[in-house]
Amino acid sequence: MSDFGEAFEHLVPAPSVEDALVVAVDGFEGPLDLLLSLARNQKVDLTKISVLDLADQYLEFIETIRGRNLELAADYLVMAAWLAYLKSRLLLPQPASEEGEPSADELASLLRWRLQRLQAMREAAARLMARDRLGREIFIRGMPEPVKIIRLPEHTDSLYDLLKAYSTQRLTRAGARSYRPVHAPVLLIEEARERLERMVGRIGNWSGLSRLLPAEWSGGVRRRSGLASTLLACLELARDGKLELRQLRPFDEIYVRDRGEPRAREAAL
């Protein structure tokens, strides 16, 4: 980058701190805006504006502001410094410019160009905003008629699905019909115990277990379950202290009697 490039950079407010600058000096948005406003006061075409006069006016303006001890945003000062530099170069006799280095005139015309461009964009913005705008000057239909979406069912079931459903269903059912698990008759322990509890106190002296079986569980295949459940129920009641059991020899008859109150028992004896 040449000197010029750096000079150009100075035209852009150094983006120092984010959000640092929206300080409007008397309502100006940045130094370029201020310059543009001053330029317009010259009442000549921006292309023919005197950059020297502009620099003078700008510097004078800044002095006035500072004279009032008003705080000035940094980039206004940066611009002031650059304009002072430009002014001095414009006033001094032109040195033989080096290759690639812009002359003072070139810098001046760049400033003019930037002012013109800003002015042009301002005018473009004004023209854009002045257009007939939707909802202000131009209106669309107030009651649009939206398109209704109608869902059309499209069945994807295939013949395969049909046959599969049928055969699976028939097989399941056929299977279900042929398998009939045989439930062995069982006297539930709860039932036996419930029945025995009703008998407690009326059993009396040693009664054989087989005689305590319910009538319907005392014969055939049912006897086995009746005997087992009643024995278990007796054991439970013995544990609870309600009955006593005894058996003289293995596989002999088991005898049961009420435990009851000791006195009652003695009396019974």
Added chain:
Amino acid sequence: MNQVIRLSEIMAKADFEPESENASNCDAPPEPDTELLRMAEAILFAAAAPIDEKALSTSLPRGADVPALISELERIYAHRGVNLVKVAEKWQFRTAPDLAFLLRKEQPEQKRLSRAAMETLAIIAYHQPVTRAEIEDIRGVMLSKGTLDALMEVGWVKIRGRKRTPGRPVTYGTTEAFLVHFGLENVGHLPGVDELKAAGFFEASPLSGFDVPNPSDQLAPDEDPVDNEEVAPATGSPDPME
């Protein structure tokens, strides 16, 4: 932008309108002020709700003959894609009724029958004519209320007749649409038990005496046809026949 349009230049000719009317009279008939017509048109177009004539007249320049403007607009739009219509004493532009179809977009939606519905359909297909009780017996499960309705709504199942048994229960069968959808020439073309076995559907079956009926479109000997008037609610919810 404020284009000035000379009234004399712009005549509200009968646009989109029977030529006969026009051909006979190429000169413009006396018509309401074209500018007012444009205004009324724009107001009615942009309105967020239907407008009555009184409201329209307050929006228009003083002295506008609102009824004449409206009837002229109504006439202009009469045969167009959009009409000016009066609803509840208020005016609004609406899409022409015969073009309402343009405002509907049909979107295919892929659907599958539920397992229960598919099983029921299959049973109806193979066992037709079949009553609800028979379907339940074959499936071993009560039919939920919606299942047959759904099948009738899809259009694959219909009421065929009534069984000559006590209570005369309705019999179900499959429809033409069923055959078309499943690519069957007729219900007799449903694969029989041997074909199902061959195709591997009954592979796992060790059972004998297992049979698949030969379905038929024909009225069964113990079946009466259903009168057409009786059939009606192919789609309705509860079957009034039962």
Added chain:
Amino acid sequence: MNQVIRLSEIMAKADFEPESENASNCDAPPEPDTELLRMAEAILFAAAAPIDEKALSTSLPRGADVPALISELERIYAHRGVNLVKVAEKWQFRTAPDLAFLLRKEQPEQKRLSRAAMETLAIIAYHQPVTRAEIEDIRGVMLSKGTLDALMEVGWVKIRGRKRTPGRPVTYGTTEAFLVHFGLENVGHLPGVDELKAAGFFEASPLSGFDVPNPSDQLAPDEDPVDNEEVAPATGSPDPME
């Protein structure tokens, strides 16, 4: 209501149209199928948003000459209270601009844009794709944080992509809603765009080598598209248009 209208009977005469054209030729010129014209009219009239020709053609019967239908409707409505207008490369019926005085609503105006925001919008519109730094260069001042957010919130500005320069800065551009709101066919139709171009304001600044291309919706050669997921962070508030 399905009124059948014989095509031969209904000729799309130049309604509301310069009489001269018509008086000289009372016979109807060859015109697009009137039924198709009605359909196109109805679809465009019913829509809440602008419709492009492709969408219109999918809504119309196969083989409809959509451009011819549109240009016929455009012609028919040219001098009416409602016009058919091309915005954002799509078509929309809108009230005629000269009737603004009649329709302008005294609604509380939506948040007024600040001068900075209006300028920024114009810069983005004319210079797109454009980075924040480029906007700041043109205005000669830092962009305050809220400015781009406000423009994105209104839905007129979006993040377009990233510039293939060091730091890969985000590039901004205008949205379809911007074109619709300002009644522009495309960004090439921005007011005065040709003059500004001729004046060289879109070219590289004469001395800096700073490159500002012509406004374009298309991705610039040195611009990468932005992934949707990537869009949010540059400004804080996500772009409602994307």
